[in-house]
Amino acid sequence: MKERVEKIREGDEREIAKCISLIEKNGGDSYSILKEIFPYTGNAIRIGITGPPGAGKSTIIDKLTLLLINKGKSVGIIALDPVSPFSGGALLGDRVRMSDLNLENKVFIRSMALREGKGVSRFALDAADILDASGKDYVIIETVGIGQSEIEIAYFTDCTILVLSPESGDGIQAMKAGILETSDIIVINKSDRPGAEELKKDIILAFNLSGKEVDVILTNGLKGEGIENLMEKIENFIKKQKIENRFFQRRKKVIKERIKKIVFSKIEEEIEKEMDKDFILEKMVEDIYNLKYSMYDAANEIIKNFLMGGKNE
Amino acid sequence: MKERVEKIREGDEREIAKCISLIEKNGGDSYSILKEIFPYTGNAIRIGITGPPGAGKSTIIDKLTLLLINKGKSVGIIALDPVSPFSGGALLGDRVRMSDLNLENKVFIRSMALREGKGVSRFALDAADILDASGKDYVIIETVGIGQSEIEIAYFTDCTILVLSPESGDGIQAMKAGILETSDIIVINKSDRPGAEELKKDIILAFNLSGKEVDVILTNGLKGEGIENLMEKIENFIKKQKIENRFFQRRKKVIKERIKKIVFSKIEEEIEKEMDKDFILEKMVEDIYNLKYSMYDAANEIIKNFLMGGKNE
Numbered sequence: 047m048k049e050r051v052e053k054i055r056e057g058d059e060r061e062i063a064k065c066i067s068l069i070e071k072n073g074g075d076s077y078s079i080l081k082e083i084f085p086y087t088g089n090a091i092r093i094g095i096t097g098p099p100g101a102g103k104s105t106i107i108d109k110l111t112l113l114l115i116n117k118g119k120s121v122g123i124i125a126l127d128p129v130s131p132f133s134g135g136a137l138l139g140d141r142v143r144m145s146d147l148n149l150e151n152k153v154f155i156r157s158m159a160l161r162e163g164k165g166v167s168r169f170a171l172d173a174a175d176i177l178d179a180s181g182k183d184y185v186i187i188e189t190v191g192i193g194q195s196e197i198e199i200a201y202f203t204d205c206t207i208l209v210l211s212p213e214s215g216d217g218i219q220a221m222k223a224g225i226l227e228t229s230d231i232i233v234i235n236k237s238d239r240p241g242a243e244e245l246k247k248d249i250i251l252a253f254n255l256s257g258k259e260v261d262v263i264l265t266n267g268l269k270g271e272g273i274e275n276l277m278e279k280i281e282n283f284i285k286k287q288k289i290e291n292r293f294f295q296r297r298k299k300v301i302k303e304r305i306k307k308i309v310f311s312k313i314e315e316e317i318e319k320e321m322d323k324d325f326i327l328e329k330m331v332e333d334i335y336n337l338k339y340s341m342y343d344a345a346n347e348i349i350k351n352f353l354m355g356g357k358n359e
Numbered sequence: 360m361k362e363r364v365e366k367i368r369e370g371d372e373r374e375i376a377k378c379i380s381l382i383e384k385n386g387g388d389s390y391s392i393l394k395e396i397f398p399y400t401g402n403a404i405r406i407g408i409t410g411p412p413g414a415g416k417s418t419i420i421d422k423l424t425l426l427l428i429n430k431g432k433s434v435g436i437i438a439l440d441p442v443s444p445f446s447g448g449a450l451l452g453d454r455v456r457m458s459d460l461n462l463e464n465k466v467f468i469r470s471m472a473l474r475e476g477k478g479v480s481r482f483a484l485d486a487a488d489i490l491d492a493s494g495k496d497y498v499i500i501e502t503v504g505i506g507q508s509e510i511e512i513a514y515f516t517d518c519t520i521l522v523l524s525p526e527s528g529d530g531i532q533a534m535k536a537g538i539l540e541t542s543d544i545i546v547i548n549k550s551d552r553p554g555a556e557e558l559k560k561d562i563i564l565a566f567n568l569s570g571k572e573v574d575v576i577l578t579n580g581l582k583g584e585g586i587e588n589l590m591e592k593i594e595n596f597i598k599k600q601k602i603e604n605r606f607f608q609r610r611k612k613v614i615k616e617r618i619k620k621i622v623f624s625k626i627e628e629e630i631e632k633e634m635d636k637d638f639i640l641e642k643m644v645e646d647i648y649n650l651k652y653s654m655y656d657a658a659n660e661i662i663k664n665f666l667m668g669g670k671n672e
Contacts, residue, residue, distance in 0.1 A: 084653040308658035340397040345621035
């Protein structure tokens, strides 16, 4: 174990990859590693990058990463992909990207499957801890789509960036999904497409109405335009957060949320086990289907049994 | 209470609205009503309608509802809206629609806020029970967006319909989000727009590859085209499910999932209370932030305390 932790701290890519796979496969058994590396975490700046498919997140992350490397920084990237039997393979296909660049210990990229119904998976946050402990200066967590994972990401990073493109109503979708207000910086990518300036104005107006301050900037990821500005905005945001003591408040909130996440998922595991035991549930379902008994009665009984089970431990 | 249940069974709109509000506000206190009405549920066919914003779900639901009413059926509609401080009002704005039509006891429409991180809210399912007990022949649950709520809805209805439009890459988004395979009928709306036929072919191809059978149909909601075909497909789907005994299997699965949902949300409530007690969590967070102690240790301690608490009850 000690050797393992040592290797991670030295940034050994194979060891990092192995540990993340372990985390991905089996939350439970990886706790010991996570506990061991825990004292070495907390140094990396964690950035969340989110937005609908096709907005250009990957390109922006690539360009941002190159910029950071040129500044002498190292970067870890975790890309959360929704799992689909139809497209799973294809989605992961375009992730090879930067790992081709042979940047040695400067960049580590990893795709992880976004578990259905779990939002920003606990496992992705654990993987970010590994990258943090491995000495990466920045850890970027990328999520795809408009939905829960995008809203959630803001709770788990130091700075959240929303990437939109002027086309296809991304802006309206984002407003509807309620993810504007959880973003710290909003990037309108593909600035050369029609509607970019207009979308920027609309978003600034929406924020003015809400009273929250936010940076809204234009980029052109493919041409690399606006990336330095974005980097500057990120640095300024972090600096300001630190001066105003909000950086640490936010990190404490993250810790709180992560504890809850661990507690809930462990208890859920336990209850699932309990519920599958002795076909208790099957019998209940039968009775409920025949309207003999309500779901609320069944739930109460299961909770009582679960807590009684705790008694005998 | 008896009078209340009686009124709901008679389809009293004010009573139904009051009960749903109670459910929305306070899961706990509404259990007694839900338990009372439970024996009168199970008759309505539950249809889930999902898809990205702008695909035309509302129009299709309106037209489908009118068709059902003309056939002498009654319909309850629950529209789940994501909550956003920016757009909340506007989103709900266009829901007045059918309730204007003065269709008396034939239609009941209700918007509910989609609770962050809860997927298809337990409360929406409870509201569907109220509408079911009130004698509605069909209960339609509408969700917006591409994400967890769309995947989840399939688990809680008798038939799930995905509405896409040919524009703005809806099809690709849907494939990426993994919601194609949880749909029973796929509607490509705005059939007069370019790419409609192509999208249909792509989706059929994707399903052929996966081996799952599905109906993919074109509609034009605004013109009312294809709605009768959609209704026919729904009826055939339900009929086939019943003949092959899958209808009841699916309902039993729904019951199982709903029990789990009730159990988890009750236990989460309890744990949240436990965690907020005596500032236990605050102290833990402080220690974790100072790297004295890991989140995994904290989680274990909380679980132990929670189960010990159960001991003393």
